[in-house]
Amino acid sequence: MDFVSFLIQVLNSLQYGLLLFLVASGLTLVFGIMGIINLAHGSFYMVGAYLAFALTSLTGNLMLAIALGLPLAFVFGAILEWALFSHLYKRDHLEQVLLTYGLILIFEELRSLAVGDDVHGVTIPELFSASIPLSDNLSYPLYRLVISVVCLALAGGLYWLIQKTRLGMMIRAGSHDRDMVKALGIDINLLYRTVFALGVALAALAGMLAAPISSVYPGMGSSVLIISFVIVVIGGVGSVWGALVAALVIGFADTFGKVLLPDLAGLMVYLVMAVVLLWRPEGIFKKA
Amino acid sequence: MKNARMNRRTLMQAMLGVIAGALVPLGAAQAAEKIKVGLMLPYTGTYAALGTAITNGFKQYVQEQGGKLGGYEVEYSVVDDESDPSKATENASKLVKRDNVDVLVGTVHSGVALAMAKVARDTKTLLIIPNAGADELTGPLCAPNVFRSSFSAWQPAYAMGKIVAERGHKNVVTVTWKYSFGEQSVAGFKEAFEKAGGKVAKELYLPFPNVEFQPFLTEIASLKPDAVFVFFAGGGAVKFVKDYDAAGLKKSIPLYGSGFLTDGTIDAMGGSGEGLLTTLHYADNLTNPKDQAFRKAYAMNYKIQPDVYAVQGYDAAQMLKTGLDSLKGGKFDKDAVIKAMETAKIDSPRGAFTLSKAHNPVQDIYLRKVEGRDNKLVGVAEKALADPARGCRM
Numbered sequence: 001m002d003f004v005s006f007l008i009q010v011l012n013s014l015q016y017g018l019l020l021f022l023v024a025s026g027l028t029l030v031f032g033i034m035g036i037i038n039l040a041h042g043s044f045y046m047v048g049a050y051l052a053f054a055l056t057s058l059t060g061n062l063m064l065a066i067a068l069g070l071p072l073a074f075v076f077g078a079i080l081e082w083a084l085f086s087h088l089y090k091r092d093h094l095e096q097v098l099l100t101y102g103l104i105l106i107f108e109e110l111r112s113l114a115v116g117d118d119v120h121g122v123t124i125p126e127l128f129s130a131s132i133p134l135s136d137n138l139s140y141p142l143y144r145l146v147i148s149v150v151c152l153a154l155a156g157g158l159y160w161l162i163q164k165t166r167l168g169m170m171i172r173a174g175s176h177d178r179d180m181v182k183a184l185g186i187d188i189n190l191l192y193r194t195v196f197a198l199g200v201a202l203a204a205l206a207g208m209l210a211a212p213i214s215s216v217y218p219g220m221g222s223s224v225l226i227i228s229f230v231i232v233v234i235g236g237v238g239s240v241w242g243a244l245v246a247a248l249v250i251g252f253a254d255t256f257g258k259v260l261l262p263d264l265a266g267l268m269v270y271l272v273m274a275v276v277l278l279w280r281p282e283g284i285f286k287k288a
Numbered sequence: 289m290k291n292a293r294m295n296r297r298t299l300m301q302a303m304l305g306v307i308a309g310a311l312v313p314l315g316a317a318q319a320a321e322k323i324k325v326g327l328m329l330p331y332t333g334t335y336a337a338l339g340t341a342i343t344n345g346f347k348q349y350v351q352e353q354g355g356k357l358g359g360y361e362v363e364y365s366v367v368d369d370e371s372d373p374s375k376a377t378e379n380a381s382k383l384v385k386r387d388n389v390d391v392l393v394g395t396v397h398s399g400v401a402l403a404m405a406k407v408a409r410d411t412k413t414l415l416i417i418p419n420a421g422a423d424e425l426t427g428p429l430c431a432p433n434v435f436r437s438s439f440s441a442w443q444p445a446y447a448m449g450k451i452v453a454e455r456g457h458k459n460v461v462t463v464t465w466k467y468s469f470g471e472q473s474v475a476g477f478k479e480a481f482e483k484a485g486g487k488v489a490k491e492l493y494l495p496f497p498n499v500e501f502q503p504f505l506t507e508i509a510s511l512k513p514d515a516v517f518v519f520f521a522g523g524g525a526v527k528f529v530k531d532y533d534a535a536g537l538k539k540s541i542p543l544y545g546s547g548f549l550t551d552g553t554i555d556a557m558g559g560s561g562e563g564l565l566t567t568l569h570y571a572d573n574l575t576n577p578k579d580q581a582f583r584k585a586y587a588m589n590y591k592i593q594p595d596v597y598a599v600q601g602y603d604a605a606q607m608l609k610t611g612l613d614s615l616k617g618g619k620f621d622k623d624a625v626i627k628a629m630e631t632a633k634i635d636s637p638r639g640a641f642t643l644s645k646a647h648n649p650v651q652d653i654y655l656r657k658v659e660g661r662d663n664k665l666v667g668v669a670e671k672a673l674a675d676p677a678r679g680c681r682m
Contacts, residue, residue: 005506008506009506108332112332117340119526135510137509137536137537138505138509138536139535139536143534214523214527217334217526218334259507265498266498
């Protein structure tokens with residue numbers, strides 16, 4: 001590999017890592033901080049991607065679709081929390097697994113009924129459709145770089161929200177001791193509804209932003225579910241920075257695994273996970 | 289009390305016996321006019337659209353025949369195989385043993401089809417495969433009772449190997465998923481391409497169903513081959529073609545693929561697919577009257593345009609009908625059906641085809657070019673191409 005290719009591969013790794021962080025960010029909130037085993041995370045991602053497809057066909061612009069889709073996803077999350085998840089906080093993890101697995105099947109079937117089983121594409125907004133030349137024959141789509149910037153901003157924003165704001169403090173306190181927080185006069189139900197809805201909105205945002213580069217297809221949710229859990233667990237459950245670092249580590253492992261050790265490429269992510277967890281069983285950044 | 293219950297149970301059993309006894313002759317009388325077809329196809333998951341198209345095609349032919357095949361009324365048992373190989377043996381066994389089907393039709397996913405073929409061999413049930421292209425099915429695992437109405441992975445890829453060499457490319461990089469269909473496609477391409485004097489510089493594989501292609505695009509850019517050959521399908525195909533275009537490679541390094549790259553995916557590619565050349569046993573504007581009639585009827589029935597999968601389902605029904613014709617309305621005799629199917633000439637919308645010794649279609653492979661929303665016919669890449677059926681002893 002010559003030096004230019006190496007640099008481009010580093011860029012690929014960073015960009016893929018940031019995309020993975022985006023995909024996992026909703027799960028960081030819902031699983032990492034609220035402690036709900038949410039197997040339906042991938043379905044929320046899928047809902048986002050299909051929203052992007054539907055709203056883009058309607059409005060003709062992805063940015064507009066995201067502006068419309070985000071509040072929709074947030075409300076959708078709040079309704080789900082009210083109807084289903086709010087009854088599960090005090091129950092066993094197994095029941096969360098059952099519920100969220102059931103949701104996967106329901107969402108998949110609803111999607112099939114509503115939009116069918118074809119593969120769809122979403123157009124990149126005109127503004128970002130350019131490519132930047134990197135070498136004599138290779139260029140880099142501007143849209144991917146834009147996503148990377150959004151991911152970084154998102155990581156910063158999430159960190160600020162969880163660690164630096166009063167709301168974040170209440171969220172963290174709630175994840176340690178629900179009853180105590182309630183006793184202090186905080187409306188824990190509203191708080192959790194908000195956080196859960198935010199998690200769903202983030203998962204949907206990931207789906208919407210990724211839709212133009214990943215395309216929109218049946219079963220797309222399951223492809224991101226496992227990698228999202230891997231990232232949250234490697235990063236240290238509940239840590240936003242941890243998830244970011246873990247996503248970048250996975251991005252590098254996957255990219256260079258494919259190039260240097262093609263026969264082991266499929267294993268690479270899980271090897272990294274095994275090594276990290278042997279070294280730090282609670283993840284790179286332990287929860288404070 | 290205990291005695292009373294025993295008595296009642298004995299009475300019940302006796303009554304059931306009488307009822308069953310009465311049903312048996314009735315069943316036997318009906319068997320001569322009915323054929324039980326077990327459709328085992330994906331109706332959910334990634335391949336749901338393909339499973340539906342195959343079912344539509346099959347049922348359309350039955351409908352054209354007045355709801356009967358070779359004079360037999362068709363009774364369906366339908367199972368959603370979910371494209372899940374781990375459930376395949378159980379699903380296929382259920383159809384054969386519980387529903388007593390005379391013929392199994394399925395499926396899309398090669399892993400599932402391999403398990404079905406094993407059940408079919410063990411139970412000696414007639415099996416018609418309307419899609420799954422794994423070379424083994426009509427290769428090392430071929431069997432007298434296993435037929436295929438579609439293609440082998442080798443066929444379209446082999447045809448493309450010759451085309452790419454003819455177009456003057458000497459040095460090619462291949463990319464596909466590391467699973468058997470991908471590897472067999474690359475092997476077929478390589479065989480023809482290197483026979484014609486070309487050289488495959490590098491074979492790139494990524495784990496299925498990973499779609500992060502960027503590292504490979506970077507590698508292709510630095511290797512600078514004359515052309516790239518790929519096998520991808522569905523969402524992966526869309527993403528690869530879009531990424532290849534967005535990376536600016538489409539301008540400098542032509543991309544070729546097995547036809548699945550651009551089947552049912554052109555719309556989603558949003559223009560990135562324009563001009564791509566692929567090879568397959570079907571194209572969008574064949575001129576034979578059979579195809580035109582088929583497309584018209586299909587569009588009227590199902591309100592969508594048919595695709596290659598619908599054709600394969602339609603032809604599965606045609607093959608079965610040819611077999612059943614030989615019985616002349618008599619009792620279902622599998623051996624006679626097989627014999628008739630082996631020598632059949634199927635008047636398919638794709639163009640007529642016969643079956644090889646290993647029961648795979650001997651068919652024309654077309655070169656197609658993406659124009660607008662269609663895979664427009666460019667020409668015949670290989671006339672009557674037969675899969676070599678390596679490892680088949682039959």
